[in-house]
Amino acid sequence: MIPKLSSRTAWDLRENALHEQVLQIRQSVAHLVDLGASNPTVVGLETPRELPLLLADPAAATYDPDPRGLSSAREAVARYVGEHGAAVDPDDIVLTASTSEAYGFLWKLLTDPGDEILVPTPSYPLFGYLAGLEHVATRTYPLVRDEGYRVDLAALEAAVTERTRAVVCVHPNNPTGTLVRDEDARAIAALARARGLAIVADEVFLDFLHDGRPRARSFASETEALTFTLSGLSKACCAPQLKLGWIVVGGPPELRRAALERLVVIADTYLSVSTPVQRALPRILERRPAIAAELSARLGANLAALDRAIASLGADTPLRRVSSDGGWSALVEVPRVMSEDEWIVTFAREAGVLVQPGWFFDIEDGGTLAMSLIVEPRSFEAAAGRIADVVRRHV
Ligand SMILES: Cc1ncc(COP(=O)(O)O)c(C=O)c1O
Numbered sequence: 001m002i003p004k005l006s007s008r009t010a011w012d013l014r015e016n017a018l019h020e021q022v023l024q025i026r027q028s029v030a031h032l033v034d035l036g037a038s039n040p041t042v043v044g045l046e047t048p049r050e051l052p053l054l055l056a057d058p059a060a061a062t063y064d065p066d067p068r069g070l071s072s073a074r075e076a077v078a079r080y081v082g083e084h085g086a087a088v089d090p091d092d093i094v095l096t097a098s099t100s101e102a103y104g105f106l107w108k109l110l111t112d113p114g115d116e117i118l119v120p121t122p123s124y125p126l127f128g129y130l131a132g133l134e135h136v137a138t139r140t141y142p143l144v145r146d147e148g149y150r151v152d153l154a155a156l157e158a159a160v161t162e163r164t165r166a167v168v169c170v171h172p173n174n175p176t177g178t179l180v181r182d183e184d185a186r187a188i189a190a191l192a193r194a195r196g197l198a199i200v201a202d203e204v205f206l207d208f209l210h211d212g213r214p215r216a217r218s219f220a221s222e223t224e225a226l227t228f229t230l231s232g233l234s235k236a237c238c239a240p241q242l243k244l245g246w247i248v249v250g251g252p253p254e255l256r257r258a259a260l261e262r263l264v265v266i267a268d269t270y271l272s273v274s275t276p277v278q279r280a281l282p283r284i285l286e287r288r289p290a291i292a293a294e295l296s297a298r299l300g301a302n303l304a305a306l307d308r309a310i311a312s313l314g315a316d317t318p319l320r321r322v323s324s325d326g327g328w329s330a331l332v333e334v335p336r337v338m339s340e341d342e343w344i345v346t347f348a349r350e351a352g353v354l355v356q357p358g359w360f361f362d363i364e365d366g367g368t369l370a371m372s373l374i375v376e377p378r379s380f381e382a383a384a385g386r387i388a389d390v391v392r393r394h395v
Contacts, residue, residue, distance in 0.1 A: 008132055018341045018357065025348040032348065033383040035371040036356045038328070040238035040295070044376045047291040048238040054283045055242075060276040067268035069095025069246075073281040077246045080236070080285050081229075084206065086220035092249045092256060094263055097272040099204055099245040100130060102230045105266045106166070106247070107134035109259065110198055116163045117200075118156065122149075122361040124174045124202075139164070145365070148323060149178040153187050160191070166198040167191075171219060172205050175331060175361050175370045177324030179209075179216050192225035198259075199227040204235040207292045209326035211300050216325075219250070226251040226259060233277075235328070237284055237291050244277045295374065299328065302373040302380040306330055309384035319391045322368070330371050331358070335395045340366055346394065351386035 026032060037043060068074060074090035081088050096102040111117065113135035119127045121140035131138045141156040143149040156167065167188055172179045180188070180201075192199050201219030209216060220229040232245025249256050249263065277284075303321075310319050310332075318335035332355075334343045340357045347353045358368030373380070 008135060018344060021341075021345055022348065022354065025345065025354075029348060029352050032352050032354055033375065033379045034354045035375060035380070035383060036354050037372045037375055039240070040235075040374055041241060043374050045238055045291070045294055045298075045374075047287065047294045051237060051239050051242060051280075051284055051287065054280040055276040057276065057279045060279045063275055065271045065275070067264045067271065068093065069267075069273055070275075070278040070281075073244075073278040074246075076282040076285045077248070080288070081218065081220045081248055084203075084218035084220065085215070086218045086229075086248075086250075088220055088248050088250065092260065094247045094249070094260070094267050095273045095278065096232070096245045096247060096267070097243045098234060098240070099202065099230045099232045100126065101270075101272060102228075102232075102245050102247045103127075103130040103200070104134060105263060106198075106200055106228055107131060107136050108266050109263050110165045111136045114163065115165045116161060117166045117168060118159055118164060119168045120151070120170055120173060122173075122176060122358070122363045123170055125360060125362075127168065136165075137163075140362070141167075143173065143176060143178065145322075145363075149173065149176040151180060151184045151188070153184060153191075156188070157191055160195050160197070164195070164197060166200050168200045168202065169219065170202040171216070172209070172324070172326045174205060174327055175329040175356075176322070177205075177210075177327030177329065177331075179325045180219075182217055185217070185219065185222075186224075189222055189224040189227070192227075197225070199225050201227060201229045203229055203231045205327045206231065207236055207288075208296060208299060208328060210303065210324070211296075213325055220248045222250045223252065226255040228259075233284065237288050238295060239284070242277050242284070244273055244281065298377055299373045301377045302375065302384075303330060305377065305381040306332070306371070306373075306384045309381075309388040312385075312388050313392060317391070318395065319388070328372060328374050330373055331363070332369050332371060333365075334367050334369055335391065336367050337394055340369065343369060347387055347390055350393075351383065351390045353383040353387055355387075 074093040078090045227250040229248040234240035320333045322331040356370040
């Protein structure tokens with residue numbers, strides 16, 4: 001007999017047709033600029049390069065684990081969260097190997113098989129996998145494009161069922177780059193409290209708001225509903241390879257205490273964060289402002305280059321950037337003279353630029369593409385110019 005594999009892992013692993021086409025194009029087009037890039041360690045940023053050197057601390061030769069994470073590391077996270085206006089107790093923080101692992105811990109904490117969590121759509125495609133791996137179902141609530149991807153509060157409330165355990169808020173969202181407005185956050189907290197739900201706030205991009213945007217409120221200062229605020233080094237310090245994330249547990253003290261008691265046992269079961277990175281965390285986070293400044297300058301420059309390229313097509317061009325508050329991507333509406341996938345192939349062949357389809361993030365209008373803004377600015381500017389040229393030729 002053949003061993004049975006879990007139904008959780010019965011994924012359709014066939015590559016889609018677009019992926020096959022892109023693979024072929026990659027082989028035939030020299031110097032393709034990949035505007036699907038999301039890995040900050042390979043885009044020529046200077047400031048994060050020294051972070052791995054900070055791991056060489058003799059103190060890390062000793063293994064003396066704390067299930068929440070070493071207190072010196074949690075104190076450093078509390079200082080970081082404090083910079084976002086939230087005063088948190090280091091004992092209300094649990095370290096994880098990544099934000100993705102934090103989601104796994106939280107679904108273990110909050111759900112039984114068959115329970116549901118609410119996730120925004122459009123958003124980051126990993127949520128379905130992270131939930132499915134814990135036998136949890138995702139239901140979506142819409143962010144309304146015509147209202148700047150604002151949360152549809154009525155639809156969110158209507159999506160709550162007896163099995164709903166948590167609402168995920170991505171602040172700012174990936175790839176739309178939109179923040180959850182303060183009044184919407186308050187309404188979500190009131191709903192969560194009334195219906196016995198937890199809020200899971202993903203703030204991995206909160207340090208990257210576009211120029212001129214005021215600092216946004218962190219969900220870590222939430223007091224009304226049980227709230228888990230997630231972030232980590234992947235995005236905050238452009239260092240996904242260091243494998244360190246965190247969960248800040250907030251909300252009414254009695255709910256917070258009960259959740260933490262069990263969350264600590266989950267973390268203790270894995271003890272997944274390495275000692276060297278925990279020891280180095282205070283010094284890593286001291287360097288964060290310089291890293292964020294370098295990347296923010298690049299995001300701003302690339303956004304401006306994209307806007308210039310679009311403006312070169314004239315005021316009435318159907319190529320349009322969707323406005324956003326921050327994040328590492330830009331969304332662009334393309335003219336409807338061909339499908340999203342056809343535009344991707346056309347941009348790759350004729351401009352030597354790879355972009356991502358909106359459908360990858362469940363944007364269903366059939367005419368939106370996502371472009372990474374973390375790419376080296378000279379390549380990005382040239383790529384944006386070539387994209388504009390291709391649009392000019394086809395419209
Ligand atoms: C919104 C969002 N959350 C979480 C993650 C994953 O972060 P980590 O590397 O900490 O697991 C990503 C990665 O792109 C993301 O876009």
